[in-house]
Structure formats: C-alpha cells, structure tokens
Amino acid sequence: xxxxxxxxxxxxxxxxxxxxxxxxxxxxxxxxxxxxxxxxxxxxxxxxxxxxxxxxxxxxxxxxxxxxxxxxxxxxxxxxxxxxxxxxxxxxxxxxxxxxxxxxxxxxxxxxxxxxxxxxxxxxxxxxxxxxxxxxxxxxxxxxxxxxxxxxxxxxxxxxxxxxxxxxxxxxxxxxxxxxxxxxxxxxxxxxxxxxxxxxxxxxxxxxxxxxxxxxxxxxxxxxxxxxxxxxxxxxxxxx
Amino acid sequence: xxxxxxxxxxxxxxxxxxxxxxxxxxxxxxxxxxxxxxxxxxxxxxxxxxxxxxxxxxxxxxxxxxxxxxxxxxxxxxxxxxxxxxxxxxxxxxxxxxxxxxxxxxxxxxxxxxxxxxxxxxxxxxxxxxxxxxxxxxxxxxxxxxxxxxxxxxxxxxxxxxxxxxxxxxxxxxxxxxxxxxxxxxxxxxxxxxxxxxxxxxxxxxxxxxxxxxxxxxxxxxxxxxxxxxxxxxxxxxxxxxxxxxxxxxxxxxxxxxxxxxxxxxxxxxxxxxxxxxxxxxxxxxxxxxxxxxxxxxxxxxxxxxxxxxxxxxxxxxxxxxxxxxxxxxxxxxxxxxxxxxxxxxxxxxxxxxxxxxxxxxxxxxxxxxxxxxxxxxxxxxxxxxxxxxxxxxxxxxxxxxxxxxxxxxxxxxxxxxxxxxxxxxxxxxxxxxxxxx
Numbered sequence: 131x132x133x134x135x136x137x138x139x140x141x142x143x144x145x146x147x148x149x150x151x152x153x154x155x156x157x158x159x160x161x162x163x164x165x166x167x168x169x170x171x172x173x174x175x176x177x178x179x180x181x182x183x184x185x186x187x188x189x190x191x192x193x194x195x196x197x198x199x200x201x202x203x204x205x206x207x208x209x210x211x212x213x214x215x216x217x218x219x220x221x222x223x224x225x226x227x228x229x230x231x232x233x234x235x236x237x238x239x240x241x242x243x244x245x246x247x248x249x250x251x252x253x254x255x256x257x258x259x260x261x262x263x264x265x266x267x268x269x270x271x272x273x274x275x276x277x278x279x280x281x282x283x284x285x286x287x288x289x290x291x292x293x294x295x296x297x298x299x300x301x302x303x304x305x306x307x308x309x310x311x312x313x314x315x316x317x318x319x320x321x322x323x324x325x326x327x328x329x330x331x332x333x334x335x336x337x338x339x340x341x342x343x344x345x346x347x348x349x350x351x352x353x354x355x356x357x358x359x360x361x362x363x364x365x366x367x368x369x370x
Numbered sequence: 371x372x373x374x375x376x377x378x379x380x381x382x383x384x385x386x387x388x389x390x391x392x393x394x395x396x397x398x399x400x401x402x403x404x405x406x407x408x409x410x411x412x413x414x415x416x417x418x419x420x421x422x423x424x425x426x427x428x429x430x431x432x433x434x435x436x437x438x439x440x441x442x443x444x445x446x447x448x449x450x451x452x453x454x455x456x457x458x459x460x461x462x463x464x465x466x467x468x469x470x471x472x473x474x475x476x477x478x479x480x481x482x483x484x485x486x487x488x489x490x491x492x493x494x495x496x497x498x499x500x501x502x503x504x505x506x507x508x509x510x511x512x513x514x515x516x517x518x519x520x521x522x523x524x525x526x527x528x529x530x531x532x533x534x535x536x537x538x539x540x541x542x543x544x545x546x547x548x549x550x551x552x553x554x555x556x557x558x559x560x561x562x563x564x565x566x567x568x569x570x571x572x573x574x575x576x577x578x579x580x581x582x583x584x585x586x587x588x589x590x591x592x593x594x595x596x597x598x599x600x601x602x603x604x605x606x607x608x609x610x611x612x613x614x615x616x617x618x619x620x621x622x623x624x625x626x627x628x629x630x631x632x633x634x635x636x637x638x639x640x641x642x643x644x645x646x647x648x649x650x651x652x653x654x655x656x657x658x659x660x661x662x663x664x665x666x667x668x669x670x671x672x673x674x675x676x677x678x679x680x681x682x683x684x685x686x687x688x689x690x691x692x693x694x695x696x697x698x699x700x701x702x703x704x705x706x707x708x709x710x711x712x713x714x715x716x717x718x719x720x721x722x723x724x725x726x727x728x729x730x731x732x733x734x735x736x737x738x739x740x741x742x743x744x745x746x747x748x749x750x751x752x753x754x755x756x757x758x759x760x761x762x763x764x765x766x767x768x769x770x771x772x773x774x775x776x777x778x779x780x781x782x783x784x785x786x787x788x789x790x791x792x793x794x795x796x797x798x799x800x801x802x803x804x805x806x807x808x
Contacts, residue, residue: 165487165525165529165531165532166487166525169528183641183642185642185643185645185647185661185665186647186657188661188664188665189656189657189660189661190657218649221643221645221646221647221648221650222480222481222647222648223598223599223602223643223646223647224517224598224599224602224603225598225602225641225642225643227602227603227605228601228602228605241479241480241483244482244483245483245485245486247483248482248483248484255483259482259484261652261653262481262482262649262652262653265478265481265482265652266478266482266484269473269475269478273472273473273475274441274444274445274472274473275441275442275473275475275477275478276441276442276445276446276477277441277445278445278446280445281445281446286692288655288659288693288695288696289692289693289695289696289733290692290694290695290696290733291695292695292732292733293733296730296731296733299759299760299763301763301766302759302760302762302763302766303730303759304448305762305766305774305778306725306755306758306759306762306781307448307452307728308452308725308726308781309451309452309455309467310455310467310468311439311467311468311469312444312448312451312452314444317445318439318440318441318442318443318444318445318473319439319441319444319469319471320469321469321471321472322468322469322470324470325469325470325471325472326472328472328496328543328545329472329493329496331539331542331543332489332492332493332496332539332543333489335492335538335539335542336485336486336488336489336492336539337486338484338485338486338489341484342484345484
C-alpha cells in the first residue's frame with residue numbers, strides 16, 4: 131500500500147513498509163491521544179496558505195498542509211512514514227499556525243509527532259539527533275542550551291573568520307561582560323547548583339532521562355555520570 | 371495605574387476568534403478554587419498598559435523585575451542582556467538578576483523533541499515560583515521562552531490533567547504556594563514589551579545623553595524582523611498598537627525605532643521567519659543560510675536598502691548575523707548590521723559599543739552603521755575594550771585574582787554595586803552561591 135495518491139511526494143520507505151500495521155496504528159494513536167492534538171486540529175480547507183508561507187517548504191519536500199490532511203484522513207501508513215524523517219524538516223516557526231483560517235497548528239502536530247518518535251526511539255530519529263548530542267549534554271546537565279565555549283570556529287567555519295577572533299582569550303572576554311552572573315564560559319550564565327539539581331528532578335519525574343536512554347545510551351551514560359556527580363556534591367554541601 | 375499616552379485612540383481590530391480573555395477569567399476561577407496563586411502586577415511594578423492584537427489591555431510591569439535570562443543571548447550575544455541591564459540602571463529600576471534560574475528548555479524541545487508538556491510546564495512553574503519567592507516579577511528575555519511560556523500557561527489553565535500531573539513534581543521541589551497552589555504570573559511579559567512600554571523614556575535618554583555625544587539616528591534605515599515565537603505562538607498575547615502599522619503588525623521594536631526617529635524600511639518578506647529552525651541552525655545549516663540569505667538578507671539589502679535589521683530575539687539575531695559572510699562564496703553577500711531593538715537603543719543613548727553592547731562578538735559588519743550614527747570614535751572605543759580584555763587576561767593568567775576583584779569593583783556597573791530603587795546597594799547575587807563557575 132503506497133497510501134499517497136496525491137500530495138505526499140515521497141515513496142513509503144522500505145523500512146516502514148515492513149512494520150506491522152498494528153504497530154503503525156499504535157504509534158499514530160499515541161500522537162492522537164496527546165491532550166494537545168484536539169487543540170491543534172479543527173478542519174482544513176485545503177487552501178494551502180500554511181504551505182505557501184512555510185519556510186521549510188521552500189527547501190525541503192515538506193508541507194504542513196499534508197500533515198493536517200493526513201490526520202484528517204487518518205492515513206496511518208503515510209503518517210507513520212512521515213514520523214521518520216519528513217517531520218524533522220519543520221522549522222517550528224508556527225507561521226502555519228498564525229496564518230491558518232481554521233487556526234490549525236500543523237507545527238504543533240509536528241511537535242507531538244517528534245516527541246512520539248523520540249519516545250519510541252525510531253532508528254531514523256536516533257541518526258537524525260546524533261549531531262545534536264552536544265546540545266543535549268549541555269541542556270540536560272546545566273539547564274542552559276548554549277554556552278560561549280560551544281561556539282568553536284571548527285564547528286562553524288561558515289560563520290566566517292571573526293569566529294576565531296571571538297574565541298581568542300575567551301575566558302577574559304567573558305569576564306569583561308559587565309553584568310551579574312554573566313561571566314561564565316561553560317554555561318550561558320552562572321547557574322546555581324540547586325537550580326540544576328531541581329532540573330534533574332524534573333527530568334527524572336517526567337521521563338526525559340528515560341527518553342534519552344532509549345535514543346542514545348552512550349550520551350545517556352555520560353549525562354548520568356555528570357548528574358550523579360553534581361547530586362553528590364549537592365548532598366555533601368547539604369550535610370556540611 | 372498609568373494609562374497609555376494614546377489611550378483615546380480607538381483600536382481598529384476586534385478579532386472574533388480571539389479567546390484569550392477566557393484564559394484570564396479561568397485563572398481567576400482557579401485561584402478562587404485554590405488551585406493556583408496568581409503573581410499579580412501591582413503599583414510597585416510601575417505598570418504600563420499596552421494593547422494586544424485583539425485590543426485587550428495588557429499590563430506590562432516596568433519595575434521590580436526578576437530577569438529570566440536567555441541562554442542564547444547570554445552565551446552568544448552578551449551585549450543583548452547587558453543592554454537591558456544598562457537601561458534598567460539608567461532608569462533607576464529595581465531588578466534582580468540571580469543564578470537561581472534555569473532556561474526554559476523549549477529551544478531543545480522545538481529542536482529535538484526530547485521533552486514533553488509536563489516537563490516544560492514543571493520548568494516554567496519552577497522558575498515562576500522562584501521569581502514569586504523573591505518578590506520580583508518575571509521578565510522574559512528570550513522569544514522562545516516567551517512563546518513557550520504563553521502556550522504552557524494556556525495548556526495549564528485549560529487542562530486539569532496537566533495541572534494534576536505537574537503538581538506532585540513541584541511539591542517535591544518545594545515549589546508550590548503556601549497552600550499547595552501552582553504559582554502563575556498574571557501576565558507573561560517579554561522584554562520587548564518592556565522596551566515598548568519604556569519607549570518614551572528611551573527617547574528622552576537619547577535626547578539627553580545620546581545626541582550630546584553627536585549620535586544621530588535620523589538617517590538610519592531599519593528593517594524590522596519580528597521573532598516567530600514571540601508573535602506567532604499564542605498570537606493574541608503580544609503588543610500591537612494602532613499607531614504602528616495601523617495595528618496590523620506587531621508594534622514592539624518598530625515603535626521604539628520610530629520613537630528614536632530612525633526610518634523604518636518596509637520589505638515584502640516581513641512576515642517570514644529567519645530560517646533558524648532550532649535544529650536547523652546547528653545541524654541543517656544549508657537550509658538556514660539559504661533561507662536567511664534568499665528570503666531576508668537579499669530583500670532587506672537590495673529592496674529595503676536598510677542599514678540595520680532590528681530583531682527582538684536570540685535565534686533571529688544569530689541567524690542573520692552569522693550567515694552573511696558565507697554568502698560571498700555564491701556572490702550573494704548582502705552586508706547589513708544586525709542587532710536587537712534594545713542594543714540599537716542603547717547605542718543611540720550613548721552606551722559603549724563594546725563594553726555594553728558587546729559588538730565585538732558580531733561576525734557581520736556593524737562598523738558602517740556606527741559611522742552613520744555618528745559614533746565615529748568606534749576604533750578608539752574598540753581599542754579601549756581590547757586593552758581591558760588584555761589586562762584581565764594578564765591578571766588571570768598570572769593568578770592575581772585579588773587584583774582582578776579590585777579591578778572589577780570599578781569596572782562593573784552592576785555587580786556588586788547595583789542598587790535597588792530605594793538606593794540600597796545590592797549584594798552580589800553570586801558571592802555566596804555554589805555555581806557552575808567556569
């Protein structure tokens with residue numbers, strides 16, 4: 131079953147073709163059972179305003195209209211296939227949301243689909259998120275997504291020669307930033323340990339660490355080593 | 371409560387599908403039931419009223435603010451928060467910038483999907499509790515934090531299941547109100563709304579301190595880029611103004627530029643995003659740079675002939691600013707300065723381009739803009755900054771940390787000598803805290 135008579139221009143990949151139908155239904159139902167689903171989809175005129183204004187549509191084979199249409203048609207085959215690579219083209223800008231006459235939120239639907247794809251540790255998602263590991267490590271362990279020391283010129287040669295200048299004497303430059311808690315190099319600002327410990331609790335209680343373990347066990351181990359070390363530091367301090 | 375200066379102007383839009391007022395009614399109901407505690411904006415916050423897209427009056431606090439910083443801004447555009455704090459000090463506002471804040475983690479969510487609504491809500495409520503506990507009202511620096519927090523608030527107010535899921539987590543953290551309530555602020559406020567509310571004061575400062583230094587922005591052409599997560603997420607809750615684009619586009623940023631007397635250069639892709647894409651800027655960079663160059667930089671440079679793109683968020687500033695040089699490889703080099711509304715305003719009001727606005731971190735060309743603004747001594751100012759960094763580096767490398775501390779006492783405008791509005795010196799937020807020091 132190709133399941134894409136119009137619109138969805140990609141062939142259903144062999145990998146997803148071979149997945150049992152019941153599994154595909156389970157995954158799509160997981161998306162549709164999210165409490166946000168019915169707040170994000172109301173009906174569709176097929177007007178295409180969302181796709182016409184979608185930045186990702188200009189450079190990828192991606193259409194927010196397709197997302198909405200496939201949900202309304204309950205096209206399990208295509209939706210399941212979309213959840214492997216297609217949805218990752220979305221820029222999450224929500225231009226589709228503000229422009230839709232029905233106030234549909236295709237970007238929001240994509241957010242749910244991505245979350246379900248990560249939770250179910252699809253192989254395509256694992257591969258896709260590999261280059262993102264540095265960011266995950268930073269945000270999971272410090273609560274900051276970005277820090278000055280992450281902007282190494284080797285990672286961003288396309289940002290030009292000034293990147294190398296910026297990184298020279300980085301520590302001194304950061305110290306010269308004239309506001310409270312802004313002088314950090316390895317975090318965006320100086321984050322208190324207590325704050326990080328609370329964040330770890332949130333990650334644990336909401337299943338985010340479990341999610342990470344399934345998607346990248348090696349990264350998970352590194353993160354947990356750092357988390358446990360910080361938790362021990364915090365306990366020692368509390369005892370003192 | 372202070373009123374708008376233009377409060378007699380009738381707002382032209384009454385959007386029929388706006389449901390946002392209901393959120394506030396529900397908040398009151400939930401508070402009456404003891405489920406939530408609303409962190410209210412009071413007179414001590416020196417509130418200013420502004421319009422939103424639907425004509426709702428939104429109350430923007432200007433004083434006694436808890437700064438919810440942006441990891442992208444602090445990490446990559448340090449002149450962004452520095453300019454905000456510079457204005458706070460100039461206006462004598464009381465504020466708190468402390469280390470007990472985590473970022474919203476929503477950039478990560480929109481980039482990788484590795485979170486969920488319960489985690490996002492718990493992070494938001496934890497930070498809001500911290501602000502409430504200190505007695506300061508939260509001011510959100512980051513556009514994605516602002517958009518995500520607006521959406522999270524709506525989800526929490528409209529979904530009992532989410533409130534029930536997040537409450538035990540907050541309880542475990544000790545982050546509930548005195549009677550087990552979730553702490554929810556009356557308004558979610560972005561710094562660009564604060565800037566908008568202060569635009570007359572910014573203009574006064576420009577007249578008083580910027581112009582006497584020879585600074586003149588009247589011949590500067592500015593293209594405004596509104597950040598997607600600021601105005602497209604929960605679109606009914608952001609500043610619009612009948613005097614700015616007839617109330618048809620977001621007002622913040624454009625209003626302060628207009629007030630300063632610069633020319634707003636319109637362009638036909640004004641509604642487009644920048645190409646940041648959350649994941650894309652890091653791992654799909656061909657997309658980001660292609661979109662930024664083709665849809666925005668080219669149009670802004672060739673059609674609008676702008677000297678400057680003014681933004682009000684982290685990702686857009688980075689995307690436009692870092693993706694210019696590579697255009698040379700394809701004969702698509704469209705040099706235009708990029709900075710946030712507050713950074714440009716600070717420059718106009720006479721702030722140091724390097725020490726405060728930290729333009730040193732920019733990869734794109736900003737020097738022609740400085741010349742055009744009349745900041746013709748920028749080379750001397752840059753030398754001053756470079757000498758400062760060199761001096762700090764030498765002391766640091768030599769392990770002379772006591773001397774460094776002494777130096778910072780006179781160098782830092784803010785720590786540990788920032789003062790509250792009643793004139794008392796504020797102790798350093800970090801002096802006695804265990805931090806991820808680096």
